Amino acid sequence: MPELPEVETVSRTLTLIAAGKTIESVVVTLPRIIQRPQEPEAFAAALAGHTIQKAERRGKFIRIVLDGLVLVSHLRMEGRYGLYDAGEPVAKHTHVRFRFTDGTELRYQDVRQFGTMHLFEPGEEFARPPLAKLGLEPLGEAFTLEALRGLLGKRTTMIKPLLLNQAYIVGLGNIYVDEALHSAGIHPETTADRLKPDQWRKLHASIRSTLERAVEAGGSSIKSYVNGQGDAGRFQHELLVYGRKNEPCPGCGAPIVKTVVGGRGTHFCVSCQPLPSVRRKRAEASSR
């Protein structure tokens, strides 16, 4: 599933390729993608005549801002956008087509069919699902060390599922949580209330730096990218643990372990990311 860096990249690319284009008509061939309004005909009729101004990210959602409307799009597993000439053959799994007045067409393709689209009056989108209850943006100013500790510090559940929960912090998924926890030297099963102050500091810094570097590299997962401009996600080459089972840990050389934490496949280094009990024993041993 695309996470913050990938959705940020798709949003920026959509702005590049579609800003200024006016929608002439919309064709929906898989009605269940359209969540609001519920009738695809009403969705299409509402969008006709409106011009795209920009696309921005909120969490893992894309907000396509038009004059007088906002389209909130979630790519879920495999949704992707592409710009085509309207006459080009329509690829399999294309479910929504936005025909522009200039003869081009923005096409939404989704093999898994889990993606969603919601249409709102401007501003209304933040007060209603799916954006209403989203947590802090980890690259925003409000995401301070104090805010992170305030949100999670007293929780007695494991840190990994807490970081995946979009009600606390948005945008992090399986890839970047594993990466951030490795950079911070934290075992994914550590309960939040047992993290030490230096671990919170490292975690806060590593969440930001991991995401910033991934945004810079255009993300990791190339599947959700718009064709043309977008195919250049490079961060998969910089991943330290995710997808690297049995490969040597970049920190210590021990093989990366893959296990399941909170129902999710999880990559980490047993040696660089010790559980609190192991940390304590190591500290005792070194102080002797």
Ligand SMILES: [Zn+2]
């Ligand atoms: Zn290691």
